[in-house]
Structures are given as structure tokens and as C-alpha cells.
Amino acid sequence: MKIIVMIKQVPETSEVKMDEHSGTMVREGVESIINPLDLYAIETGIKLKEEYGGQVIAITMGPPKAEKALREALAMGCDEGVLISGKEFAGSDTVATAYVLAQAVKAVGGYDLVLAGERATDGDTGQVGPGVAALLNLPLSTYTSGIVNIDNNKITVERLIEEGYEVLELPLPALLTVVKEISFPRLPTLRGKQRAKKQELQFWTGKSLDLDIGKLGLKGSPTRVVKIEHPKVLRQGKICRVTDEETLVEALDSLEKFLSEKKLIAKEGKV
Amino acid sequence: MSSAKVWTIAETSGRRLKPVSYELPARGRMLADKLGTRLASVVIGDQVDRNDLQELFWRGVDEIYLVTHPELAGFLVENYSNVLIALIKTYRPEIIIAAATTTGRTLMPHVAVRLPAGLTADCTELDIEEETGNLLQTRPAIGGNILATIKTPHHRPQMATVRPKSTKPLPRDESRSGLIHIVKFNPNWIDGRVKKVGMRQIEETGAGIQDTDVVIAGGKGLKKGENFSLLRELAMLLGGVVGASREAVDRGWISYPHQVGLSGKTVTPKLYLAAGISGAIQHLAGMKTAEVIVAVNSDPEAPIFKVADFGIVGDLFTVLPAFISRLKGGKAK
Structure with a gap:
């Protein structure tokens, strides 16, 4: 199986502090981590590879420092990492992000499964996964909590919805967004870390992909943030x-x- | 034909509409009135109960787009996305509001990127900007540390989801009636690739945790799984559902559908009672928009007390049983 896992680097939320005077987020010294829900997607991908053979490719769009997230994914057991980075992507909302990731998934090509965390803990929208599925016209299961079976080019999954666990059967290739229940993420091994440190990553910019410039970054984003407030939680x-x-x-x-x-x-x- | 420029997306369960379908029109009504337009609800399903459609009118809706067919019984995103896009292209709404449920949060982004349109998830406030008529959407982000106001200046429709239970339905006005547009089914809407092959019920109603007025949640302080029975009893007495912190779920004391917080569910009940939960920021992100927060914890320094409206510093194994026996005893003191 060829599995693509879409991941995002996010600030470690428990360390986010607010500057009392300016009212903005203090980003200095805040550690960046792989979005915790993406770890379940990575683990799911690696487990499937162990069972069925194949490869797992982690892709992320973000600033150059997101390379660290990819190396962590490699250390866990992903085989390849792709970083999509460039000024042209700055200010992307979920529609623009979904577009770039969809084009990147297409460029990787030949995949059986695309995985992603249900949402990222910073933006907290959960919109990019379904968006990529829509753009690539891939069958979609959101809130996927378990893989029941893969057989005959079909995947049977459970998704956790309000009424219980819904069982869906999807033809491959398909896209799944996953929740915590699907797996227990492994820690990187020492050997994995060493391998990840040396491995070459693919660095893609807007030029590496077949992109419509009007759909990128702020220009390609329908939404605009017009005001940021810092609610008093006390x-x-x-x-x-x-x-x-x-x-x-x-x-x-x-x-x-x-x-x-x-x-x-x-x-x-x-x- | 239709002049309803504000739409809400109703959700069905079998032939019935889910309660959230009546909450959304309260949001939509205010926006439609400010824009001087009518309010419509989109109902997709099969053999939907007519009384429930009437109820939508009583709860503030002017028009209903009704799309029913056996193939549309039960939500499958590929099919519903095709239906909604066809409706949008035909009737051109300005604003679409859906519930931030597993259905709404799957359907809306699928539709938004295909159009493309702007979509804002989990809005806590929706309003109209006076000068432009644009929708102003306010939502928490970064674990609830900021509130961002977002608008979509150039794309239509403007799409948003709001959490269930965050809006009260409008009072039922039985003098109201409305117009039902019966939309002709188009077989091309059925994608056919994905099949629903079963349903497994959850042993407990933890999945309803976002759809209840009262959440009684427990954490590490409960010490072991059996002690959740205290919370279950309290939840039963107060008409609520049991929630849990990540620590409790990771220890296997209760299943994941009950987990509240960043890697679990976000809840907005009328009452959130946190017992033995210290209040890590990841947990607070999932519950701090509750209307009333009550915390019971033995550690006076626990961060949960910072967000609590009422805190009891004490041993939960003393406090909760005493509280339960009072509730059971009625007036007894």
C-alpha cells in the first residue's frame, strides 16, 4: 500500500502564553510539535504498512522549520517526507491549504490511502481533510475510529458519530480523517531518530507543483481574519x-x- | 421565486429532525431580519416527518427546501455535498449555517472547497456588518486562547458552523407557517461509491456528550474506573451525560467518546461539573465555554478553579456522595 499522511506542525498549546500588554500570542520559546491528532494518522499509516507492506509518505505545508515535524514522522517510521513551503502560501485559509495539499497528493500519485488527523489543535477547524477529499474526488470517512478490514481494494472503517459507531465501506483510494481511538502512537526509536536525521527530504515550493497562482495564499483564501480578541477566561x-x-x-x-x-x-x- | 438568502441545514435521524435543526433557525432568523431577507432550512433525507417540517416553521423558518429520496436516507457526504451544491447553484443563498456536528463538520468543508466559498467552524457569535452586509463570524482558536472574528468579503455563500446546544430554539409560534419547495431528485447526485454497512451502538451515551445540557466529568482524582459510578449517578439525577479528562480515558477508566478537550470533544452545556480534574489547558479548551462551571477538587491551586463559577475545595469522595444524597432526598437537609 502506498499511504500519504498529511500532517501539520502546531505550537505546543500548553505552552502558549499571552503578552499581557500587547495582547498577542508569545511565540518565542514555544515549542512546535506534530499536531497531536496527526500522530494517530501517522501510527495508522505505519501499522497498515507493517501489515500489508508498502510505504508511508508524510507531507506537510508550512514554514521551513516544519522540517522538524517531518523528521519526527520519519523517526516514527514514515519512509519519506515532503515539505511544501514558500512565501506564496502565506495567509492560506483552509480552502487555499486544501488546494495546495490536494495538488501535492496528486503529484505524489499512485497512492491507495490518504490519512490526516481529524483537526489540528491550533486552527481547530477540521476542514482541510474533507476539503482535500472533495478536491481529489476521493471517498471520505471523517472521525474514523477504527479500520475493520481491507480487502479487494475496499476498506471498511468505523467512524465515531453522535449516535455510535457507523460502519462504512469505501473503495480505495480513499481519504480518512482519524480520531484518537484508532491507534496508540509509538515513540520514535533511537535508530529511527538516527535514520530520520540523515534522510533526505523533498522540498517543494509553488513552482514544484501544478498550481493556479490565484488560488494560493491570501489571494486564494475566501476568509479574512478581521479582529483578534483575547477573551478573559477567568x-x-x-x-x-x-x-x-x-x-x-x-x-x-x-x-x-x-x-x-x-x-x-x-x-x-x-x- | 425564493427570496430566502439565509439558510440553515437541518439534520435528520431516520424520519425525524434532530433537535439541533430547531436551534439553527434562532441564529438564522436574526441574520435574515438584519438583512431584510427570508430564512430557509434545507432538509435532506427520506420520508421526513411532516410534523417536524411544521415545527421548523414554528421555530422561525420561512421556507424549506425539501430533498427526499430513499437513496438520501442517512448521511453520506458525497451525496449530500452534491445535493447542497446543486441547491446553492440554483438558489444562490448569501449565508449557510450548519451544526458543528460530525455531519455538519464533514459536509460543510466538502461543499466549501468545491464552490469555493469561505467557511468558519464552531462560531460562537454570528452577526451582520452594518455597512457591507457581510457576515461577521467569531470563533475561538488556539485552544480557546484567542477569539477571532472572520469575514468572507468576496465569496458567496458565507458558510459557518455553530455548536449544538449553543443556541436556544426560538419560542414555538404556532401562528407561523411557511413554504415548502419540493426539490426534484436528480439521480446524478448519488455518488454510490461509499456504502454504509452497519451501525454499532456505544454501550454508554458518551457520544451524546455534545448534545446534552449537563456534563458531569471526572479526571485523575477519581482514582479508578469504578468510581465513575458516582458520576453516572449524579449525571442521572441531573439529567446529564458523563464526561472525562484525557487522563481518565488514557488510564482506561472510561471510553474515548466521553473525552472532553483538545484531543476529544468540545462541549458547551448549561452545566459542566468537573470532579477531580485539575484543568490542564487542553481540557479547558474543550469546556470553558460552558454556561456554568462547577469544580470539585482537593487541590486549591488546581487551574480548574480559575474558570469555575463555583468551586469546592475538598475531597470529592466526601462531597459528591453528600450532594447525591441531597438530590435524592429532595428537601432533606
């Missing part, structure tokens, strides 16, 4: 300390009053 909540029977009764009296004022429980504490 709620000045009431805090009760429970240390003994007396404070327990006080805390629960007060909680009951609070919840019934908010109309979350009926007055007397009855639901």
Missing part, C-alpha cells in the same frame, strides 16, 4: 473549602442555592 467564582462536616453542609447549601438560582436544579434541590 471567572471570579465562589470557592468553598470543605474540611469537616460543618463546612460540607455549608458548601452544599451554597451550591444548591447557586444551582437553583441558575435554574439548573429546582428550588428544593430536587431535580
Whole structure:
């Protein structure tokens, strides 16, 4: 099987800090990681390769430093890495990003499966995966939580939806966006890391691909961010300390009053 | 013909419309009124209950585009995307709002790139810019650390998803009625490649976690899986669903559909009760837009208290059973 995994490098969210004066995100010193949900896609790809043979190619669009994300993917067990980078892609929204990735997937060619994380933890849209499927006219399964079977050029998957697990059968090639349940990402091995360090990556720019310049970057992006605000997350909540029977009764009296004022429980504490 | 320039996408489950179908018109109504246009809902399915269509009118909708066929029973993105694109090309709406459900978040991006149109996911606020009539879409990003306002100046339609339960349906107005456009089925809409071959129910209703008013969530502080029974009991009493932090799911105490946070679900219930959850930023990103947050934790420094409206610093194994027995006992003190 030839499997393409689309990944994204994102800031390690737990380290994101806000500059109190300018109100902007402090990016200095914030580590960049592979989007955590993409790790499940990478693991899925590697596992399929181990079972069915073939190769796994990781591709990403991003700044030059996204090379690090590709090397991490290689260290986990991907066979090749493609970095699509260039000024022409700056300001891309999900439509423009999906276009470039779709063209890149097409350029790689000959694939059986395209995998991606369900969404990235920075933009948090989940739109690029379905977008690439739409542009390449690939059968799509989003929220894929398990692969049941691959047989006779067909893949059977489960997807986690509100009502439970839906079982879909898709002809290959297909595109799956995956959720955490599908796999348990392995850690890179020492040998994997050494191999990844030495391996050559493919660096593509806008010129390497068959691209319509009008569809790139800000020009190719229908949406515009017009305002950024930094919401105050702090709620000045009431805090009760429970240390003994007396404070327990006080805390629960007060909680009951609070919840019934908010109309979350009926007055007397009855639901 | 039709003059409805604001559309909402209804969702079906069998012959019935899902509750979120009645929430979206509350958003759409305000936008349509500001633009001086009518509001339509798109209903795609098979043998959809007529009473539910009437309910859409009572909840603020003026027109319905009804596309029904046995082949459209059940959501498959390839088919629904073809239908929606055909409707958009024929009737040219300005704005389309769908639910940020697994269906909406699959269908909308599929349609948006094909058009192409601008799409903004998980909007918390939608409004109309007075001078231009453009849709202003506000959404949290970077784990909820920023709120971005986005617009689509030159492409139409302007597409957005909003989370289920983030909008109350308009009060039912039984004097309202509306117009149903029965759209002629086109067999070319059926892609036919992907087949739904089954459905496996989840043992618990964790998948409904985004579709409930009350989430009772537990984390590492619960110490073991069996202790989730406390939360289940509380959830039952308060009419809610059990949620969990990543730590609890990774320890195998509860299944992944219950996970709230960056690598799980984002929830916006009326009440989020966090028990034994310290409140890592990844978890907060999934729940901090809840209307009311109550936290119970033994560590007074736990970050969860920073976002809580009501916090109890104490042992959850003391606090929760006492709270449960009060709820059960009604007035008893």
C-alpha cells in the first residue's frame, strides 16, 4: 500500500502564553510539535504498512522549520517526507491549504490511502481533510475510529458519530480523517531518530507543483481574519473549602442555592 | 421565486429532525431580519416527518427546501455535498449555517472547497456588518486562547458552523407557517461509491456528550474506573451525560467518546461539573465555554478553579456522595 499522511506542525498549546500588554500570542520559546491528532494518522499509516507492506509518505505545508515535524514522522517510521513551503502560501485559509495539499497528493500519485488527523489543535477547524477529499474526488470517512478490514481494494472503517459507531465501506483510494481511538502512537526509536536525521527530504515550493497562482495564499483564501480578541477566561467564582462536616453542609447549601438560582436544579434541590 | 438568502441545514435521524435543526433557525432568523431577507432550512433525507417540517416553521423558518429520496436516507457526504451544491447553484443563498456536528463538520468543508466559498467552524457569535452586509463570524482558536472574528468579503455563500446546544430554539409560534419547495431528485447526485454497512451502538451515551445540557466529568482524582459510578449517578439525577479528562480515558477508566478537550470533544452545556480534574489547558479548551462551571477538587491551586463559577475545595469522595444524597432526598437537609 502506498499511504500519504498529511500532517501539520502546531505550537505546543500548553505552552502558549499571552503578552499581557500587547495582547498577542508569545511565540518565542514555544515549542512546535506534530499536531497531536496527526500522530494517530501517522501510527495508522505505519501499522497498515507493517501489515500489508508498502510505504508511508508524510507531507506537510508550512514554514521551513516544519522540517522538524517531518523528521519526527520519519523517526516514527514514515519512509519519506515532503515539505511544501514558500512565501506564496502565506495567509492560506483552509480552502487555499486544501488546494495546495490536494495538488501535492496528486503529484505524489499512485497512492491507495490518504490519512490526516481529524483537526489540528491550533486552527481547530477540521476542514482541510474533507476539503482535500472533495478536491481529489476521493471517498471520505471523517472521525474514523477504527479500520475493520481491507480487502479487494475496499476498506471498511468505523467512524465515531453522535449516535455510535457507523460502519462504512469505501473503495480505495480513499481519504480518512482519524480520531484518537484508532491507534496508540509509538515513540520514535533511537535508530529511527538516527535514520530520520540523515534522510533526505523533498522540498517543494509553488513552482514544484501544478498550481493556479490565484488560488494560493491570501489571494486564494475566501476568509479574512478581521479582529483578534483575547477573551478573559477567568471567572471570579465562589470557592468553598470543605474540611469537616460543618463546612460540607455549608458548601452544599451554597451550591444548591447557586444551582437553583441558575435554574439548573429546582428550588428544593430536587431535580 | 425564493427570496430566502439565509439558510440553515437541518439534520435528520431516520424520519425525524434532530433537535439541533430547531436551534439553527434562532441564529438564522436574526441574520435574515438584519438583512431584510427570508430564512430557509434545507432538509435532506427520506420520508421526513411532516410534523417536524411544521415545527421548523414554528421555530422561525420561512421556507424549506425539501430533498427526499430513499437513496438520501442517512448521511453520506458525497451525496449530500452534491445535493447542497446543486441547491446553492440554483438558489444562490448569501449565508449557510450548519451544526458543528460530525455531519455538519464533514459536509460543510466538502461543499466549501468545491464552490469555493469561505467557511468558519464552531462560531460562537454570528452577526451582520452594518455597512457591507457581510457576515461577521467569531470563533475561538488556539485552544480557546484567542477569539477571532472572520469575514468572507468576496465569496458567496458565507458558510459557518455553530455548536449544538449553543443556541436556544426560538419560542414555538404556532401562528407561523411557511413554504415548502419540493426539490426534484436528480439521480446524478448519488455518488454510490461509499456504502454504509452497519451501525454499532456505544454501550454508554458518551457520544451524546455534545448534545446534552449537563456534563458531569471526572479526571485523575477519581482514582479508578469504578468510581465513575458516582458520576453516572449524579449525571442521572441531573439529567446529564458523563464526561472525562484525557487522563481518565488514557488510564482506561472510561471510553474515548466521553473525552472532553483538545484531543476529544468540545462541549458547551448549561452545566459542566468537573470532579477531580485539575484543568490542564487542553481540557479547558474543550469546556470553558460552558454556561456554568462547577469544580470539585482537593487541590486549591488546581487551574480548574480559575474558570469555575463555583468551586469546592475538598475531597470529592466526601462531597459528591453528600450532594447525591441531597438530590435524592429532595428537601432533606
